[in-house]
Amino acid sequence: MTTFSDREREQAAHYDEFHAARAASTLVSRLYAQAMGDAYPAEVAPSSSCDWTLLGALVGRLQLRPGQVLADIGCGTGGAGLWLARALNVNLVGIDVCATAVRLATERQNDFVPADRARFTVGSLETTGLPDEHVHGLVCVDALFNAGDRVAALTEFHRILTPGGRAVITRVLSDGVRHAIGSQARSAGLIVEHIDNRPDEPALWRRVYRLWSAHEADLRRELGNDQTDRMLAEAHRMLPRLDRRHAVVVTLRCPLSATPSDRPLGSPNTTESEGTG
Numbered sequence: 001m002t003t004f005s006d007r008e009r010e011q012a013a014h015y016d017e018f019h020a021a022r023a024a025s026t027l028v029s030r031l032y033a034q035a036m037g038d039a040y041p042a043e044v045a046p047s048s049s050c051d052w053t054l055l056g057a058l059v060g061r062l063q064l065r066p067g068q069v070l071a072d073i074g075c076g077t078g079g080a081g082l083w084l085a086r087a088l089n090v091n092l093v094g095i096d097v098c099a100t101a102v103r104l105a106t107e108r109q110n111d112f113v114p115a116d117r118a119r120f121t122v123g124s125l126e127t128t129g130l131p132d133e134h135v136h137g138l139v140c141v142d143a144l145f146n147a148g149d150r151v152a153a154l155t156e157f158h159r160i161l162t163p164g165g166r167a168v169i170t171r172v173l174s175d176g177v178r179h180a181i182g183s184q185a186r187s188a189g190l191i192v193e194h195i196d197n198r199p200d201e202p203a204l205w206r207r208v209y210r211l212w213s214a215h216e217a218d219l220r221r222e223l224g225n226d227q228t229d230r231m232l233a234e235a236h237r238m239l240p241r242l243d244r245r246h247a248v249v250v251t252l253r254c255p256l257s258a259t260p261s262d263r264p265l266g267s268p269n270t271t272e273s274e275g276t277g
């Protein structure tokens with residue numbers, strides 16, 4: 001049984017309300033669809049910046065083979081991982097700190113793959129609850145910013161990856177963070193294989209946040225005041241920062257000769273300012 005920190009318990013409570021409110025209404029999904037336009041992967045129904053371009057990047061960078069195991073960490077309602085599991089013919093384990101997200105993801109799995117090809121469990125970025133060397137690839141979409149200690153989360157990713165396995169993670173660079181990505185990866189015993197720019201990501205969030213503001217009354221009616229206040233506060237906080245936002249997809253590789261002694265702990269952490277969507 002996974003033991004969570006106070007911070008993780010608070011995140012679980014926060015995201016329980018977030019996912020429950022969004023599941024009770026189609027409005028937020030419709031606004032994401034409007035913001036993404038043709039790039040909206042309708043089946044995935046992300047609570048994130050996961051558009052067709054990102055799905056393509058995840059496919060290309062994971063380099064998985066049929067029958068291998070993929071983890072989706074911070075999976076939310078599971079769409080990205082389930083879509084990848086079906087497309088790549090791999091088995092999926094989805095992890096999220098939020099029990100509501102895990103329940104909603106589990107309810108969707110039959111829409112994508114047979115029941116024995118996917119499972120979702122409650123766990124955190126830093127304590128997934130998965131065995132050592134359990135997964136051949138891992139995705140983490142718009143979730144790593146939640147980790148209290150990013151090196152601890154990356155060290156956990158290293159622990160659960162098989163030697164040679166890859167973690168493909170969305171991140172946002174603020175000043176100096178490109179350097180931090182390298183040092184955090186090294187501290188976790190991982191190798192930076194690629195950093196791909198996502199030049200369209202800030203404009204996507206600008207459209208999302210403007211739509212939330214424009215639909216305030218509808219959001220209040222369908223999601224309630226608490227969720228709407230949180231969404232508008234995020235929009236208000238993030239909109240002025242988007243001009244300087246630099247979004248990337250980072251591919252980290254587990255060394256082929258990984259051993260527990262290759263896995264140093266403790267090291268630099270940075271603060272990033274990422275939207276929660």
Ligand SMILES: C[S@@+](CC[C@H](N)C(=O)[O-])C[C@H]1O[C@@H](n2cnc3c(N)ncnc32)[C@H](O)[C@@H]1O
Nearest residue numbers: 015047048074075076097098124125143146276
């Ligand atoms: C912005 S949502 C993205 C969800 C999903 N990856 C997607 O693309 O739709 C962030 C997710 O991270 C989860 N989360 C937050 N803190 C977490 C933690 N410490 N460990 C694991 N998951 C966490 C939330 O419950 C939420 O589902």
